[in-house]
Amino acid sequence: MGSIDSLYDKVKRYLLGFNRGKAYSSSMSGYMSGELQTLVFIMVLAAFFRLFTIPLGIVLVIGVVAAFLYFTPIIVAMERENSSDLNRVLFWVVIYFAVIMAITLWGL
Amino acid sequence: MTETVTNLWSIPLLLIIPILTAIVVNFLYGKVKAIRVVAILSSLALFAIAVISPYGYHWFTGQPAVLLNGGYTYSVQIFAWRLSLELYFGYMQQIMIAVMSLLLIFVVAISTKVMSKNMGTYIGLIFLIYMSSAAIIMVNDFYHLWIAVEIGSLLVAGLVAASGESISQKAALKYTFFSAISGAGLAIALALILGITGYPNVSDAIVSMHINNIQGMQGILYVAFGFLVLSWIYAGGLAPIHPLKSDVYGASFPHATVMLQTQSKLMLVAIGLIILRVFGTLPFAKEVMLGISVITMMVGVVMALLQTDFRWTLAYLIISHSGLVTVGISLGTISGIIGGMFQAINDVLYMSILLLCCEAIYYYGKGTSIKSVSGMAKKAPWLAFAAVVGAFAASGIPPFNGFQSEIILIQASLASGLPEVAVVILMVSVTTFIALFKSIYCIFLKADSTPETEQAQSRQGSIPVPKVLYLSLGVLIVLVVLIGVYPQLATDFLNDAAIKVVSMPWVP
Amino acid sequence: MIELTLQLLSFIAAGLLVVIGLGGMLFLDNLIKKIIAFTLLSDGVNLALVSLGYVEGGIVPILEPGSSYLNFPNEAALIFGPGIVLTNIVIGVSTTAILIALTMVLYRRYGTLKASKVLKGERK
Amino acid sequence: MIDAFMVISYVMVVGITVGAVAALLQKDLLRAAFITGAESVALAFLFHALLAPDLGLTQAIVGTVLLPGIIIIAIFKTRRHEEE
Numbered sequence: 169m170g171s172i173d174s175l176y177d178k179v180k181r182y183l184l185g186f187n188r189g190k191a192y193s194s195s196m197s198g199y200m201s202g203e204l205q206t207l208v209f210i211m212v213l214a215a216f217f218r219l220f221t222i223p224l225g226i227v228l229v230i231g232v233v234a235a236f237l238y239f240t241p242i243i244v245a246m247e248r249e250n251s252s253d254l255n256r257v258l259f260w261v262v263i264y265f266a267v268i269m270a271i272t273l274w275g276l
Numbered sequence: 277m278t279e280t281v282t283n284l285w286s287i288p289l290l291l292i293i294p295i296l297t298a299i300v301v302n303f304l305y306g307k308v309k310a311i312r313v314v315a316i317l318s319s320l321a322l323f324a325i326a327v328i329s330p331y332g333y334h335w336f337t338g339q340p341a342v343l344l345n346g347g348y349t350y351s352v353q354i355f356a357w358r359l360s361l362e363l364y365f366g367y368m369q370q371i372m373i374a375v376m377s378l379l380l381i382f383v384v385a386i387s388t389k390v391m392s393k394n395m396g397t398y399i400g401l402i403f404l405i406y407m408s409s410a411a412i413i414m415v416n417d418f419y420h421l422w423i424a425v426e427i428g429s430l431l432v433a434g435l436v437a438a439s440g441e442s443i444s445q446k447a448a449l450k451y452t453f454f455s456a457i458s459g460a461g462l463a464i465a466l467a468l469i470l471g472i473t474g475y476p477n478v479s480d481a482i483v484s485m486h487i488n489n490i491q492g493m494q495g496i497l498y499v500a501f502g503f504l505v506l507s508w509i510y511a512g513g514l515a516p517i518h519p520l521k522s523d524v525y526g527a528s529f530p531h532a533t534v535m536l537q538t539q540s541k542l543m544l545v546a547i548g549l550i551i552l553r554v555f556g557t558l559p560f561a562k563e564v565m566l567g568i569s570v571i572t573m574m575v576g577v578v579m580a581l582l583q584t585d586f587r588w589t590l591a592y593l594i595i596s597h598s599g600l601v602t603v604g605i606s607l608g609t610i611s612g613i614i615g616g617m618f619q620a621i622n623d624v625l626y627m628s629i630l631l632l633c634c635e636a637i638y639y640y641g642k643g644t645s646i647k648s649v650s651g652m653a654k655k656a657p658w659l660a661f662a663a664v665v666g667a668f669a670a671s672g673i674p675p676f677n678g679f680q681s682e683i684i685l686i687q688a689s690l691a692s693g694l695p696e697v698a699v700v701i702l703m704v705s706v707t708t709f710i711a712l713f714k715s716i717y718c719i720f721l722k723a724d725s726t727p728e729t730e731q732a733q734s735r736q737g738s739i740p741v742p743k744v745l746y747l748s749l750g751v752l753i754v755l756v757v758l759i760g761v762y763p764q765l766a767t768d769f770l771n772d773a774a775i776k777v778v779s780m781p782w783v784p
Numbered sequence: 785m786i787e788l789t790l791q792l793l794s795f796i797a798a799g800l801l802v803v804i805g806l807g808g809m810l811f812l813d814n815l816i817k818k819i820i821a822f823t824l825l826s827d828g829v830n831l832a833l834v835s836l837g838y839v840e841g842g843i844v845p846i847l848e849p850g851s852s853y854l855n856f857p858n859e860a861a862l863i864f865g866p867g868i869v870l871t872n873i874v875i876g877v878s879t880t881a882i883l884i885a886l887t888m889v890l891y892r893r894y895g896t897l898k899a900s901k902v903l904k905g906e907r908k
Numbered sequence: 909m910i911d912a913f914m915v916i917s918y919v920m921v922v923g924i925t926v927g928a929v930a931a932l933l934q935k936d937l938l939r940a941a942f943i944t945g946a947e948s949v950a951l952a953f954l955f956h957a958l959l960a961p962d963l964g965l966t967q968a969i970v971g972t973v974l975l976p977g978i979i980i981i982a983i984f985k986t987r988r989h990e991e992e
Contacts, residue, residue, distance in 0.1 A: 198714065202581040205707055209574040209700070216570075216696050243582070250579050252519035254450050254903045258810050260516035261457065261506070268502030271560070272495040419868070426875045433882055442893045449886040450903060453809070455879060456822045460802070460829040463868055467833050470864055790917055794954055797921040801928055808932040814990045816937050816982055820944055823975055824928050827951055830967075838958045845959070861959035869963055873970050880975060884982040891986040898991060 182240070203243040207236050286329030287363045287414060290373065293318055293325075294407035298400035305396040312388040315399050319384050322406070323377035326370060333416075336361040358477045363414040364784040368617060368773035371766060372413050372545070375621055376538050378755075379628055380406050382748035386531050386632070389742045390639055401435045402535050409539040412511075412546045416784040417477045418466045421550065425462060425511050428543060429455035432536060436528045444527035451520050458510035465503035468496055469554070482553055482782040494558075501555045505564065508551060512544035514602060515571040518595045522579070525591035530635035530644075533587075534628045537594045541620045544598055548605040548616070549773075553781035556608060565606030570697060572599030573704045580711040586634050586644040589715050590627070593670065593708055597623045600704065604685050609692050613774035614767055615684035621766050622677040622759065626669035629752045630712070633663040636741045637719060646718035653720040656741055660720040662749045667716055669756050671709035677756050678705070680763035794835035801828025815887045815897045819880060826876040830869040837862025917957055923950040935990050937983050945976040 180200070214232045218225030236242065249256070297318040304310045340348040341356035349356055383402060391398055408431055412424035429451065437448035466476075472493050473481040490497070508514070513521025521540065525533050548565070555561045576596025583589040601623060604616020636659050637644050637652065653660040669676035672683075682705055689697035759766055776783050786792065805825025809818050838861055845860035847853060887897070894902050927947030934940040948971025956964035 198581045198583070198711075201707075201710060202578050205578050205581065205703070206574075208703065209578065212696050212699055212703075213570070213574075243578075246575075246578060247582060250519050250575060252447070252450060252523045254453060254899065255810065257450075257454070257517060257519055258457075262810075264506065264516055265502070268499060272498045272502075422868070423871060426871075430875075430878060430882060433886075437882075437886060437889075442890065445886050445889050445893075446903065449883065449890065452879060452882050452886065453818065453822065456809070456825055457806070459872075459875065459879075460825055463829055463833060463872055466868060467836050467865060471836065476864065790914065790957060793917060793921055794958060797924050797954070800925045804925070804928045804932065812932060814937070816979060816986070817932060817940070817990070819982075820931055820940055820979065823944060823971075824931070824947075827948065827971070830963075831951065831954065834955055834958050834960050834963060842959060844961055866955075866960040866963045869960070870966060873963075873966055877970055877974055877978075880978055884978050887982060888985045896991065897987055 199243050202246070203241070206242055206246055207232075210236075284330065284332035284334050284365055286325050287332075287334040287365050289325055290322065290329075290365075290410050290414075291407055293322055294403040294410070298403045298407075301399045301403070302396050308388065308395055311395055311399060312385075315384040315388060315403070316381065318403070319377060319381045323374065323381060326373040326377050329365060329370070331366050331370070332364075334363045334365075336363075355483075357475070357480055357483075359475070359480065360477060361417045361419055362477060362784075363411070363420065364416045365414055366773060366784070367769040367771075369414050371621065371769035372542055372617075373410050375624060376406060376409060376542065378751075379534055379538055379624065382628070382632070382744075382752070383531050383534050385744045386635065386742065386748065387529070389744055390529075390531065390635070398435075398438050401431055401438060402532070405431045405435060405535050405539050409542040413542045415546060415550075416479060418469060418481070419476050421478075421547065422459075422462050422466055425507055425543065425547070426455070426459050428511060428539060429458070432524060432539070435532050435536065436524050439528045439532060441527065443523075447520070447523035447527040451524050454510060454517065454520055458507045461503035462507040465500040465507070468500040468503075472496060472500075478550055478553065479782045479784060485554070486782070497555065497558055501551070501558060501561055501564075504547070504551055504555070505568070508544065508547040509568065511547060512540045512598050512602065513595055514544075514599065515568045515575065518572060518575060522576075522588075522591045522595050525594050526585075526588040530587060530590075530631045530638055533590070533594070534631050537598075537627055537631075538624050540594075541598060541601060541624055544601050545605065545617055545620050548602055549613070549777050552605060552608060552613075553777055556777075556781065562606050562608045566603065566694075566697070569599045569602035569606055570700055572596065573603065573700055574599075577704045577707040577711065581707060581714075583711075584646055586637065586646060586649075586715045586719060589711055590630055590634055593630075593711065594623075594627055596704055596708070597627065597670070600682070600685065600701065603697060603701070604681075604688065607688050607692050607694075607697075608778070609688055610774045610778050611684060611691065612688035613777055614770050615681055615688050617770045617773070618684060618763070618767055619681035622669070622681045622756075625752060625756050625759070626666050626676070626678055629662055629666035629749060629756065630670065632745055632749055632752070633659055633666060636745055639741065639745075644719075646715050649719050650722045658746060658749075659741065660716075662753060663716050663720060665753050665756065667709065667712040669760070670705075670712060672705040675757060675760050677759040677763070680760060684767075789840060791835050791838045791840070794831055794838070798828050798832035798835060801825070801831060804828075813899050815890075815899050815902065818899060819883050819887070822883065823876065823880060826872060830872055833865040833869050833872070835865075837865040913957070917954065920950040920953050920957075923947070924954070936988065937990060938980065938988055941976040941979040941983065944979070945972045948972050948975070 210232050211229050214228035215225050217228050297314060300314055301311050341358045343349055343356045384399060387398065408424050408428040411420060415421045415424060433448040433452040436444045469481055470476060472490060473484040475481045475484055509517050525536060528536060573596050576592050576599060580589050580592035580596060583592060601616050601620045604612050604619055634644055636656065637649055669678040672678040682701060686698045686701055801824055805821045805828055808821025809825065812818055812821060842861050843859045845863040847856060890902050891897060924947055927943050931940045931943040931947060948967055951971060952964045952968035955967055
């Protein structure tokens with residue numbers, strides 16, 4: 169039935185499949201660990217919603233795991249999202265302002 | 277020392293001496309020796325002032341406070357409307373400015389040794405950045421808060437642009453573009469707070485918000501809170517705006533990044549405490565700040581994993597650890613605020629160790645990318661030791677100071693019923709360890725395989741790292757271990773500031 | 785219909801200026817156009833701050849020696865807005881000077897003023 | 909009774925908004941700099957109308973002369989017409 173670490177090999181092969189086929193270099197290890205790290209961070213963020221209602225937290229965590237399997241190389245999107253292109257940063261700030269206006273007009 | 281001194285002499289000195297030094301150093305443009313002497317002397321003087329100064333206020337408008345029965349008083353014990361623009365120098369301000377002055381001495385000593393061109397303006401900019409962060413940590417009125425943030429962002433752009441490569445000019449341009457939006461936002465927040473409370477002084481504004489009924493003003497308070505948090509994010513480099521700040525850290529000289537990160541940590545603490553004092557009671561205010569700092573921690577540390585250049589790894593780690601600072605402050609509890617401020621001090625210290633090691637590698641001339649530089653442990657063993665100590669302190673390993681502040685933060689977040697925040701803090705410190713040791717392994721521990729480093733290695737045994745860099749690394753390591761073993765050395769200074777913010781927000 | 789006083793009029797103008805400035809900064813591709821949009825944005829904010837303290841039919845907030853200061857607080861316009869704007873104009877000029885200097889340096893390096901080429905995201 | 913003062917204020921406010929939009933849409937950057945100068949003259953008048961005369965003077969000097977001057981230096985050093 170294969171050795172204990174066959175699950176690790178499966179995950180590694182699965183993730184390695186998405187990279188541009190470069191040899192296993194130090195930057196590759198960064199991308200892989202970054203990928204798993206982002207997944208766990210997003211799961212913790214989803215778990216935050218248990219403050220409102222417990223089932224909402226559970227549903228969101230499971231949803232995040234399912235979404236991860238669907239668009240797996242999220243690290244590429246993460247890196248593109250963090251690029252310091254001025255318009256991308258301004259876009260996120262406009263979203264920040266929209267949230268403020270929504271809270272204000274909602275009259276919390 | 278009990279604090280009854282009004283119009284304290286040390287506060288204006290802490291601001292004027294850096295400005296005077298910047299002017300004098302600019303005049304001595306050519307003469308390197310003279311610049312070095314003037315700069316080191318004035319930074320020693322600043323350190324001495326920060327340590328020996330008594331505690332107290334400095335009222336800019338100079339007129340006494342107005343009592344409720346219409347009389348005037350200079351004493352600060354009894355309650356009175358201050359109606360003045362004031363700066364306050366207390367326990368927390370003392371340790372923050374003392375740590376920053378210590379770093380200023382090291383940065384000035386190293387940069388005068390390392391820098392070759394346009395020395396005068398460069399040192400002047402470093403002193404002005406010191407002045408802007410000293411001003412912001414002592415501020416107790418909105419007007420000076422706004423001026424310090426504006427000047428701070430212009431000086432950051434100047435210092436980054438002074439480091440020469442085109443990537444740093446691009447980073448400076450993007451950062452300055454954004455100062456328009458955050459400066460304009462802060463001006464509008466200032467106007468709204470003034471409109472609601474009628475007082476520019478923070479203490480008076482808080483008192484008038486407690487006394488008068490501001491039920492109808494909830495929406496306006498949120499807009500003012502939003503703009504204030506926007507300038508908090510901009511000055512400190514938090515979640516949505518962190519790419520601009522990480523470019524600034526990555527593109528400037530490592531020894532300049534020591535001052536840049538000190539300035540942004542102090543701005544985070546100062547503006548964070550003012551937001552907590554003024555808007556702490558607003559529903560959802562603390563949750564917004566908590567969300568921003570948790571996202572900053574995550575994004576910063578994940579991006580640090582991806583970098584292949586030691587300088588950029590450190591840049592993203594600084595962003596992630598400033599998220600650690602703000603998560604402590606936005607918890608709002610006394611131990612949370614103490615943990616946040618203590619984390620700011622520790623973070624500044626151990627990041628300076630790592631940045632000075634990065635400076636030595638950069639000074640050695642091969643750049644800091646982990647692909648090109650290797651085998652440094654054989655050439656500079658003490659540098660490898662300092663980098664390992666810095667990495668251990670950054671990832672919170674017991675004998676060093678990172679552990680002490682992270683343990684306070686974890687206990688504070690568990691006490692306020694948020695185990696997820698504790699989980700994120702633990703994961704951030706583990707990932708910091710991974711990211712740092714990836715670079716340290718490639719730069720220091722890996723054998724020297726590439727051929728072109730063969731001739732470089734044969735040229736001389738150990739690399740010509742300036743003595744003064746080893747001296748400052750030694751002092752920093754001693755400080756890191758000292759605070760790691762006796763945390764109360766630093767937390768004694770922070771306790772009363774945290775208690776005042778939570779229980780008596782109208783006292784600065 | 786709301787009676788269009790001078791204060792409301794200048795608030796509307798300030799809002800329009802801020803929107804035009806922010807929009808110009810976001811969508812225009814030329815660096816110098818972005819800088820002009822930046823000056824418009826800070827002008828808009830200045831106008832908003834000044835019109836905050838306007839008093840209909842009031843007096844300029846200067847206390848001449850002869851005049852009585854009893855009724856002064858009700859007549860005079862609030863001085864704090866213009867106080868901030870004086871500093872804001874000065875800071876706006878110095879920020880524009882830094883932006884222009886950096887644009888000139890980057891133009892010499894990239895040969896173009898198109899922000900999409902000059903300010904691309906970093907590929908570390 | 910039409911109040912002459914309000915009429916001038918209307919004209920100035922319309923001038924500011926139209927000037928702002930026109931400055932951003934110009935192909936020739938030099939003309940954009942001059943329009944910015946004109947727009948800040950109208951702003952200086954509005955500051956006078958809003959009981960802040962010291963601001964009016966500062967804005968008149970800075971907005972009309974200094975800022976367009978800096979922008980024109982930039983245009984002189986880089987490129988006059990906006991590339992397509």
